[in-house]
Amino acid sequence: MIELSVNGANILWAGDPMLRLADFLRDQLGLTGTKVGCNAGDCGACTVLLDGNQVGACLVPMGQADGRAVETVESLATHGILSALQAAFLRHGAAQCGFCTPGALMATASLLRHTPTPSEAQVQDALGGVLCRCTGYRKIIDAVLDLANADSTSRNSIGDGVGARRPRVDGAAKLTGAEGFGADLLPEDDVLHLRVLRSPHPHARFTFGDLAAFRAAHPAIALLLTAADIPNNLYGIYPDGKDQKVLADGYVRHLGEPVCALVGPAVALATILDVDLPITWTVLPPITFTASSPNLHPHAPGNILCQGRVARGDLTHAAAAVRAIINVQTGLVEHAYLEPEAGFAQRLGDRIEVTACTQTPYMDRDELALILRLAPSQVRVIPTAVGGGFGGKLDLSVQPLLAVAAWRLNQPVRWVYTRAESMVATTKRHPSRITAEAAADSTGCLTAFRFHGDFDTGAYASWGPTVANRVPVHATGPYRVGNLLCTSTAWHSNGPPAGAFRGFGVPQAAIAAEALMDDLADQLGHDRLAFRRRNALGVGDATATGQLLGAGAALPACLDALAPRWAALRADAATFNASNTVLRHGVGVACMWYGIGNTSMSNPSAMRIGIAADGRCTLFSGAVDIGQGSNTIMRQIAATALGVPDDAIALVTGDTDTTLDAGKTSASRQTFVSGNAARLAAEGLRAEILRRANAGPTARLSLGAGKIEVRDQGTCHTLDLTDLPAEDGLVLQHIGTFDPPTTPLDANGQGVPYASYAFAAQLALVEVDTRLGTVRALRIVAAHDVGRAINPTLVEGQIHGGIAQGLGLALMEDYVPGRTDNLHDYLIPTIGDIPPIETLLIEQPDPLGPYGAKGVGEPALVATAPAILNAIADATGARITHIPATPARVLAALPR
């Protein structure tokens, strides 16, 4: 019998002393605030207090908890009132997706008990074991220091509507542990579990032996699924390019490809070893990015999936006082969201419901309908809270097999990926090999740009076509250049399927372009920032695709904002270097641009807002909030458009049965596209109210119980809602739709691929240890053209998080299939890796944006890696062309 106290309650438990404390808390006590991100002591998501000290609950066997006191995140709030620590996190936007948040809170709680007024270094030390993939940690540090030091100057104001630093609408749930992620939610009925056998080979054929005998030997297994059991065993992102099997049919193209699935009680599944399944493998030589034959797919001769091209002007006659050329190589990068994929499915009559983490519920619904050979109306997708996505949860993961199994069994089925499974089975950032060349005239004007990028899209297409199309459009960087040829090729290999990852190939291309800008500037003897400023795309300029930029193209303003910091940081670095030889400081600058939304493709969003007879207003938003804050943003926009306080609007989100299709959460499109849809919906509702009240456009609305009061020029008109006929529970409602105006690109890639572009410029100050080859970022300054910051706190948080991922891309992240399938060997930035970040929000409203806003999710990341790599070159003369800049690569690149 084990006796322990959990959040002050005494508990006697007779069970396995080796059970992990995290599992006990979650599964036995229902305290799902404690998250499991790795189950291996690497991520800190499961951090709880044991006798007041932080421990990883996934590493503590129940036997060790005997006689001790456990505190979890559920203990922090009192009767629903957030503790001061939670309130500080909420105020500062320190929780984005919220998956790491309980662990971060508990680690902080322990710190503050021992050290009530910690320094920044002590905060970093205390939270060193808690990984966060979203926030870039700076808001967490700010929150703790604010609370501990009662620094009232750093407290954010609240306000209302567009432009206000509103706390996240879903923040309290993330801070108390109440938020329901994929692994937290369970169907009410008895649930079976699903487990998949995955290929141990990157390229192989296989046959099954006697599966009937296997089933007979394991009677507890309720279902064994192979490819033959999948009604339509084919899926993929593009309607005309479906190439991926739910279960492989005798041939696997990447390590970890699912081969068969077992469904049954968790205990029964756990007793079965992979080798128990009768499978015979014939291993084939792997097709790699560098040895791309024989053909992996019949429809992709030469293993070329697709190609992209943008051409303009005449490269042969471009003036060239100076030329620069570079070859860049980047590797696989893992999304490393802290929440492993998870969910459950259940059949309800002739419908299937899938509750899972996803970035794209409507795409999932339609794809699942195809796989099950059902009508889309027979499929309901209910997104859970998403513990980070960054593009990785745009592809299907647990959904198809859960749906097939639950449909077949007519019983709920659940599946939670292990950390290793999450890393081996999901998409990655495309590895790339890039050659780029640029020229400038003697005055410092860019005259020519040539680019070719080969991208390894791995075993299946996934979002490879998107990368191949987006990269040539952006490859020049955000600069005016009249003569260019930018091409790309997406290659198949036996690598992991490469898909969407914050930037769709643009971050890789920017590394090449920004190195060229430094090279050209240096050859001309020009200041590197001034060189960029001279060539920066601005209002009225033509892009690589010949698109004329309208108002809101604010890269020049970004660079102007950085200029004083650039001068100061360079002076500081020079002073430091004058007296140091081993440690060298350097400052790098890089710019970026990013087209918002799909490339030359329709990507509409629809939002519905309505008022019930009791006066309650609800925004029905299908935009999935994966941590970026779209729930909060949509409400701020709708509240402003309707003319009511934010809190007057309730939210219904995500569920395909209750919301309209807002498109996927990707391509930095939700604020711009769905934000416009929310604005239009609320404006339409307001117009209807004003029409009924016969009031003018400046009238003030106030929603009351069963009525709306409309005050206009000294008169007050009351709309009685109780008499109005209701539809779907709403007496007044309006739908807003928005689809960004774009045009197809012609054979030379000319046209209008995006309705809006975000721009940014970032500075990085780094320190390079020339004996060890290590690089430390000391400071980042980021100037971002965001059009209009709907919520500055959330925008800053996106920028911080993007910078952290860009830093990881530059310095440490290198996924090796089969070797780094955990958060111990696959390094992502910790709180100690992130330097102070100064964020400068440049607000020049985009005429098409909702209240002028653009997206910032991907733009936040793109400039960071090139700025850091340029800073390393500035510090040492070492130009790193094979990314990440590991110590060995830095040492090898140092000038002799």
Ligand code: FES
């Ligand atoms: S789940 Fe325990 S450290 Fe990651």
Ligand code: FES
């Ligand atoms: S908020 Fe930290 S992992 Fe998402």
